[in-house]
Amino acid sequence: MEERSEFSPLESQLAAHIRARLGELRGTEARVAQVVLDRGADLVHLSVSDVAELAGTASSSVVRACQRLGFKGYQELKIAAVRQTPAPAPDPSEEADPAARALTDTVRAAREALDGIATTLSAQALRAAAELLNAADRVVLVGTGLSGAVVLDAAYRLRALGIPVDAPADPLTAQLAAAGLPATGVCLAVSHTGASPTVVDTARRARDAGASVVALTSYARSPLSEAATHTLVAGGQDLVFGLETTASRLVHLAVVDALTLTLLALRGEAAERALDLSADVTADHTY
Secondary structure (H helix, E strand, C coil), X not given: CCCCCCCXXXXXXXXXXXXXXXXXXXXXXXXXXXXXXXXXXXXXXXXXXXXXXXXXXXXXXXXXXXHHCCCCCHHHHHHHHHCCCCCCCCCHHHHHCHHXXXXXXXXXXXXXXXXXXXXXXCHHHHHHHHHXXXXXCCEEEEECCCHHHHHHHHHHHHXXXXXXXXXXXXXXXXXXHHHCXXXXXXXXXXXXXXXXXXXXXXXXXXXXXXXXXXXXXXXXXXXXXXXXXXXXXXXXXCCCCCCHHHHHHHHHHHHHHHHHHXXXXXXXXXXXXXXXXXXXXXXXXXX
């Protein structure tokens, strides 16, 4: 059974900012980032030397890690950390009831992941991806595991807006479809880790064909982001064992909703006509 940390974890935006860049850090710098995430607001009691000792490295490595994360140094990161609101102490009754604890932990992980979207995903990046999809002659969507549900949702929504989409369930068929995309085509690839081989290989096939690749992933640096022309970064924090990918799936669905609304505005009357047709079809299957 997982042990709870005695420290107050970082929440929402700052945690999302750090976790999205973990893939850029290696060795000692990655250990420093993990110490920051683990200690959270309690960093106010730690000096740069304390963090270095906890990470098993030198103070200079702590400073470099902070700079790699976008801060001037450790002091600026510490100030940002202590501004975070600590999570409330758990209710003793929840500790004894696994269902109550599960509900609390799941909702907290989802809320913090959703709050982090604004930090890792800019409106400019979202609009650029929407403009690509709007102009595409054909869109191939790919995802596996929990991301498969996000792909199905995205395929339905894009099709309802009148965009020609293909979302093959078979990974080999997905690669064939991606390899056949024209230069005006788009591959929308969804992967929490950005390291799922079937998803990355499909994205590379699309890129080799000259098509654009929009990656929806939780980490700014990954094999998928390297294969993509546009990357939408949004995802869950690993706050509760087993809930990281669950929270990320909710966040990715929220990004798909935002893409859909952006496309609705870009496509105007064409989207409205497509939605009217979708409504007619849906009406035939409701009581």
